[in-house]
Amino acid sequence: MRKVIGLQRLAAAVVVFLAVAQPAAAAAGAAAAPAPSPGESRTAGRFGIQLLEAPVNRRDDPRAYRHIVDHLPPGSVIRRQVGVANKSSEPLSVEVYPGAAAIHDGQFVGKTGRAHDELTEWTTVDHSTLKLPPGATAPVTVTIRVPRNAVSGERYGAVWAQVASKGKGTIKTVHRVGVRVYLSIGPGGEPPSGFTIDKITPGRTDKGLPQIKAQIRNTGRRALDMSGSLTMNEVKGPLRAGPFAARMGTALAPGQTAPVIVVLDERLDNGPWKVRLSLTSGRIKKTATADVTFPTASLWGLAVIPDAYQEPLGLGAAAAVILTVLASAALGYRRIRKHRRT
Known part of the structure; x- marks a missing residue:
């Protein structure tokens, strides 16, 4: 047991x-x-x-x-x-x-x-x-x-x-x-979990509040429960806003795609803004950034492909990085000693 x-x-x-x-x-x-x-x-x-x-x-x-x-x-x-x-x-x-x-x-x-x-x-x-x-x-x-x-x-x-x-x-x-x-x-270890943030779309609710819709795809073999938050800063200015919590409740079975919605502050102007969206399901976390401009009317604007992903290193990846650094340092030390002898 x-x-x-x-x-x-x-x-x-x-x-x-x-x-x-x-x-x-x-x-x-x-x-x-x-x-x-x-x-x-x-x-x-x-x-x-x-x-x-x-x-x-x-x-x-x-x-x-x-x-x-x-x-x-x-x-x-x-x-x-x-x-x-x-x-x-x-x-x-x-x-x-x-x-x-x-x-x-x-x-x-x-x-x-x-x-x-x-x-x-x-x-x-x-x-x-x-x-x-x-x-x-x-x-x-x-x-x-x-x-x-x-x-x-x-x-x-x-x-x-x-x-x-x-x-x-x-x-x-x-x-x-x-x-x-x-x-x-199933036999053996647990199937992998994973997801991608395929696109980010700015929009406004029926009441005119700015909002962000992120299209999430479950690329793993286990179900996901999405949660997370979004921060933003002006592309051409000093103003920053957030964090804003993602709306809870989005779940995805393997292979499914669904949106995660983040409703923002009504005082935000149309932008352009650089948004930073961090999403989590269990042990998996990903962060994506994109430049967006909100529409004036209560509708969705143009979808944007995220600029980049940032993923925290797992224990295995972190260990691999540490070993690589140590090996490089040892090799460099040996080269210095060899150079001094000659």
Whole structure:
């Protein structure tokens, strides 16, 4: 079994996930409302769910502090604890269960109701119903058993906490919040992750606010959760602005392309501006720069190919650079000594 770290002991590094439940489904005969994306951050509400453990080998992966993220060979078993909290002033009966999910149109979306797939068949919880007093929190152990004959590839799902509330007549509204599951299956090491920032487009919102749209392509073999920020300075002046946070929520499966949006300050003029966009997903980070000019009207301007990429060196690359420098220094030293002898 893989070693895990308790996230309660790492409170300073954890973004606590407590979400307001939104209507997810209704009783038969009533229209179902869209379910919230699992892991989507909302303001504190009636109840919530939070990941309490993460694997030791993902200490440097911010996604592992919020979602169940792992790569497993067939035949493996993992267990993770989640905490379900009652934030209301009344007792709540909370159902906990695994559900199917998918990534499309740049969003991680939980499928309606208790939709099943391979991952839900592999996933169980030790408490399917919790009776929580006001202000109480209860742990739930999530177990994922991967069959020995499982086909390689990535699966997506969610561990849902659900509360049903009474409506008018026979109508019952269901509210749920969830922790995302990104599970890669296959022999050997984890498949690589990567992305490119293909183009940067300036524009204005319907309300006239300047904004930047970056087209992101997932070039790796694992899903991405994009986050980041943008800074800018005048091309022909001293003015600087930012950082501005990228809009959260963009997710991409391998091979998919989707935009990341950054809305800027209304006081910024049309430019031209040099923008510096830094985006991150887990352990992967890239920074791109481009010169842009915002349109006057509420529309998108001309797309620009980024000028350059900057990527932080990983441990392997950094080690290679250090060894190269040391080897060059040693060679230079030997040449100096040889020259002095002659």
